[in-house]
Amino acid sequence: ETGVTQSPTHLIKTRGQQVTLRCSSQSGHNTVSWYQQALGQGPQFIFQYYREEENGRGNFPPRFSGLQFPNYSSELNVNALELDDSALYLCASSLGAFDSANEKLFFGSGTQLSVL
């Protein structure tokens, strides 16, 4: 039990639609990161938010965007869905301004997104 919850668990969308995925971090965790895990692959870093500001981004286009709220919840929004966006989306929280060398990430169980 990591204390990080994600909703919904599964989601089916059509190409071109928009989707919002939600994450609730552990209380007190100021950093949230989002990862995309395609089938048979390791998680790929999308972006990270620290105290409601984006402070790091991976190699994902601008149609992937996020929000972080003061109550330790966050959202991942994806516009103009493509078939290749089908994946498990994981959020992970950590206590401070995340330093991957020293901080422990707490992952949620993920949202499985299928784009048809």
Next chain:
Amino acid sequence: GNSVTQMEGPVTLSEEAFLTINCTYTATGYPSLFWYVQYPGEGLQLLLKATKADDKGSNKGFEATYRKETTSFHLEKGSVQVSDSAVYFCALNSNSGYALNFGKGTSLLVTP
């Protein structure tokens, strides 16, 4: 950028067998190295980590040693249990420092 390569699975072992999952890395500087585990239906959990050369990370009977000379961080366990069945991911911190770069994962199935 920093990356890891880990052996492909699936790996199938009998209970009490010895486990090795190979992981090698490519990096600039001196990254920290991690093993994460993903049990069915759950998110990833940190299993162990090592932050500098020759460090040994250990947890729940699993061990891995940070080998700078061979750029490796192989995961080992002397006697696996059915409950160890999961997907194991090797990872290192990215060049930016605020993200983890994961390998593709190795699926382990332990049979009674």
